Amino acid sequence: MPDHRWGVAGPGGIAVRFANAMQLVEGGHIARVASRSPERARAYADAQANGAACGSYEELAEDPDIDVVYVATPQTRHAADTIPYLEAGKHVLCEKPFAINAGEAREMVAAARSNGRFLMEAIWSRFLPSYRSLVELVTAGAIGQVLRVEADFGFRIPVDPQHRLFDLERGGGGLLDLGIYPLQLCSLLLGTPDDVEAVGSIGSTGIDEQVAAVLHYGDGAIGIAKASIRVNTSCTARISGTDGWIDLPAFMHCPDHLVVNRGSGPERIDATYEGDGLRFEIDAVHRCLDEGLTESDVMPLDESVRLASTLDTIRDRIGLVYPSERPA
Numbered sequence: 360m361p362d363h364r365w366g367v368a369g370p371g372g373i374a375v376r377f378a379n380a381m382q383l384v385e386g387g388h389i390a391r392v393a394s395r396s397p398e399r400a401r402a403y404a405d406a407q408a409n410g411a412a413c414g415s416y417e418e419l420a421e422d423p424d425i426d427v428v429y430v431a432t433p434q435t436r437h438a439a440d441t442i443p444y445l446e447a448g449k450h451v452l453c454e455k456p457f458a459i460n461a462g463e464a465r466e467m468v469a470a471a472r473s474n475g476r477f478l479m480e481a482i483w484s485r486f487l488p489s490y491r492s493l494v495e496l497v498t499a500g501a502i503g504q505v506l507r508v509e510a511d512f513g514f515r516i517p518v519d520p521q522h523r524l525f526d527l528e529r530g531g532g533g534l535l536d537l538g539i540y541p542l543q544l545c546s547l548l549l550g551t552p553d554d555v556e557a558v559g560s561i562g563s564t565g566i567d568e569q570v571a572a573v574l575h576y577g578d579g580a581i582g583i584a585k586a587s588i589r590v591n592t593s594c595t596a597r598i599s600g601t602d603g604w605i606d607l608p609a610f611m612h613c614p615d616h617l618v619v620n621r622g623s624g625p626e627r628i629d630a631t632y633e634g635d636g637l638r639f640e641i642d643a644v645h646r647c648l649d650e651g652l653t654e655s656d657v658m659p660l661d662e663s664v665r666l667a668s669t670l671d672t673i674r675d676r677i678g679l680v681y682p683s684e685r686p687a
């Protein structure tokens with residue numbers, strides 16, 4: 360199998376984790392790093408990527424030796440970064456949230472399809488042993504029909520206008536960065552909601568500091584998704600069915616076990632793993648590329664568009680508009 364040559368676009372916090380995870384995966388390595396600053400690219404390449412080549416975001420697109428790009432820039436840039444890489448013939452793994460809104464998400468998907476390239480949103484949770492076990496259990500009917508998914512992700516960060524999460528220009532706020540995890544769990548198990556209600560607290564920098572959404576489904580199911588960047592929350596999830604329930608302990612986006620309750624006492628399902636959990640999504644990308652697939656059936660592109668659309672609806676309910684979306 361080929362050794363996939365990755366380019367990293369945006370050598371920030373998550374890109375460091377990505378490089379650590381890459382060390383644990385067969386079939387690929389980071390060959391080039393793109394930054395707005397040659398010094399930052401060089402520092403990342405030397406410290407994280409075995410002296411990989413460096414360049415600008417544009418140079419990465421032109422490099423014929425790169426076959427797949429990891430887009431790890433702020434979400435306001437995801438579409439603007441991803442589409443040129445796809446048009447240059449690269450495959451792309453794009454960080455979550457996939458795009459700032461559903462319109463941009465659709466443009467990204469159209470670019471992947473028209474260029475015949477692989478594209479996936481980096482919802483790494485879905486590739487973890489815990490989530491694979493969860494899907495198997497639910498599909499096998501372990502807790503009957505799922506009628507409720509409740510999930511919560513939040514941690515306290517002091518208000519800091521310089522911090523990405525508090526910056527409207529970089530798509531900050533709890534919803535897009537943290538809320539995506541509870542919402543993707545609802546979507547994974549319940550599908551697309553028929554109706555969405557939400558409340559949120561918009562803070563002094565204009566982003567949502569807290570948000571809570573209730574999702575209604577046609578079959579009577581309900582999803583409850585909460586996120587906060589102002590308080591520490593339980594960061595757990597519970598999936599309730601007609602014959603029992605499954606708990607995802609903290610952190611619900613990357614638990615190392617599940618607890619299944621079917622009336623005969625709790626049953627712990629171990630789902631531990633070594634190293635950084637991003638390794639599983641990288642491995643999945645390699646397998647898709649090796650098989651010539653242009654999307655993953657674990658995290659399909661239509662699912663990313665649906666999630667972006669649900670995020671749009673919640674933002675509409677709480678009155679959060681990003682600057683790039685405002686009429687000129």
Ligand SMILES: NC(=O)c1ccc[n+]([C@@H]2O[C@H](COP(=O)([O-])OP(=O)(O)OC[C@H]3O[C@@H](n4cnc5c(N)ncnc54)[C@H](OP(=O)(O)O)[C@@H]3O)[C@@H](O)[C@H]2O)c1
Pocket residue numbers: 368369370371372373374393394395396399400431432433434436454455456481483523529536
């Ligand atoms: N999967 C996960 O668990 C996870 C965790 C954290 C974050 N994320 C996602 O990953 C993305 C990056 O998050 P992060 O925490 O790594 O952010 P970060 O530390 O701020 O890094 C973002 C990088 O993007 C580059 N960049 C390009 N244009 C920029 C601009 N206009 N403003 C700021 N930076 C710009 C910067 O590199 P140069 O300035 O050198 O070009 C910077 O290093 C976000 O979409 C976030 O939601 C995912």
